[in-house]
Amino acid sequence: MDALILHLDRALRTVAGVHRAERASPAAGVPEGALHAGARAEAAALMRVNHVGEVCAQALYQGQALTAREPDIRRSLEHAAQEEQDHLVWSAQRIEELGGRASLLNPLWYGGALALGTVAGMCGDRWSLAFLAETEHQVEEHLSGHLERLPAGDRRTRAVIRAMRDDEARHRDSALALGAAELPEPVKLGMRAVAKVMTTIAYRV
Numbered sequence: 001m002d003a004l005i006l007h008l009d010r011a012l013r014t015v016a017g018v019h020r021a022e023r024a025s026p027a028a029g030v031p032e033g034a035l036h037a038g039a040r041a042e043a044a045a046l047m048r049v050n051h052v053g054e055v056c057a058q059a060l061y062q063g064q065a066l067t068a069r070e071p072d073i074r075r076s077l078e079h080a081a082q083e084e085q086d087h088l089v090w091s092a093q094r095i096e097e098l099g100g101r102a103s104l105l106n107p108l109w110y111g112g113a114l115a116l117g118t119v120a121g122m123c124g125d126r127w128s129l130a131f132l133a134e135t136e137h138q139v140e141e142h143l144s145g146h147l148e149r150l151p152a153g154d155r156r157t158r159a160v161i162r163a164m165r166d167d168e169a170r171h172r173d174s175a176l177a178l179g180a181a182e183l184p185e186p187v188k189l190g191m192r193a194v195a196k197v198m199t200t201i202a203y204r205v
């Protein structure tokens, strides 16, 4: 029951945007570039997409921690969830600095990802970790794409994205080290297709 209340509390905080980061933003100390209005809007839209990804990461990790059977796995998921919480805060801060706004559909993204995380968790730890490892891998690739798309002078956003990408790579490695299975190729392709739809919508709304 306590665990359920804790998860509910986290869910509400995620959607309301009232989390606290444990680590300072990687943008701290990086000077703001001279960005024209179009460049700021583009960077804010890209960060809105990344923020949606982090909202989903909160839900995915929570869904999986709820269903994880092994204590070691649950601990590792909780550790990664804290780092995802840092990402959530960093990306929200950067959106604000750029004068943008978070996605209006965040409650929807959260609910969908929580359902997916719970289903993955119910398939057992090996498959749940497989889903996680593949998600982290796809997010890592996606963030690399954003580093190329970002306006050239936006060093602050770049610092945030680089640090998130490093964390996602570690999350993937730890899921593999904990015994993740290898997802079938059609599942990976399906995940890419869903991610494509989500990122296209989140870029705008």
Ligand SMILES: [Fe+2]
Residues within 6 Å of the ligand: 053, 054, 057, 083, 084, 087, 164, 168
């Ligand atoms: Fe993340």
Ligand SMILES: [Fe+2]
Residues within 6 Å of the ligand: 057, 080, 084, 136, 167, 168, 171
């Ligand atoms: Fe991650």
